[in-house]
Amino acid sequence: MELKNYYKNKIEIGKILKNLRKEKKISLAKLSVLSGINIADIYKIETGEKLKINPFHLKILSEILKFDYKILYKKIGFLEETDFLKKEDIMKIINMTSIEKEKLKEKLIISEDEKDIVSIRDIHSQVLKEDE
Structure with missing residues (x-):
């Protein structure tokens, strides 16, 4: 995956997670408690500022937000089309x-x-x- 696409996709993943969190009316603080992930890390993922996104964090957040983590994995390059x-x-x-x-x-x-x-x-x- 090109670096340019990687950064673009990180931002898109952040928007997806943020929208899901807001739809479910879950605060950053509550999501942090539910997931065990530092609130600053969740914020950085949502804003696209996180340099390296931990795949386990994406999976945990996806499970809490009831979203298929494989879609996020594909967007960021952890999974391929094949x-x-x-x-x-x-x-x-x-x-x-x-x-x-x-x-x-x-x-x-x-x-x-x-x-x-x-x-x-x-x-x-x-x-x-x-x-x-």
Whole structure:
């Protein structure tokens, strides 16, 4: 991500968070208490002044404000477009037969004990490969 876009997106993220906070009628002080994040840091995030935004802070603030943190992660560059499934790929998965879904599920499970699955990027890649 270009530096220029990074700064522009930081400001946009700040505006989103501030608007959500105001819509929910939560003060900076209350959000600080609820999140455990220093009030000055929240203020700097909202105004775009925070030099480096902690991804954990974005996630906590998003959860409190009932907003999908992945949207903010994408805006700031923590996630890329390939980390998201496209609508047509989701439709392909939905329209798969149960046998096809089981095959895909088997490919995604890394460890049955831990129930770890691969990332969305790998699911996306797998769906695209099956089209070829």
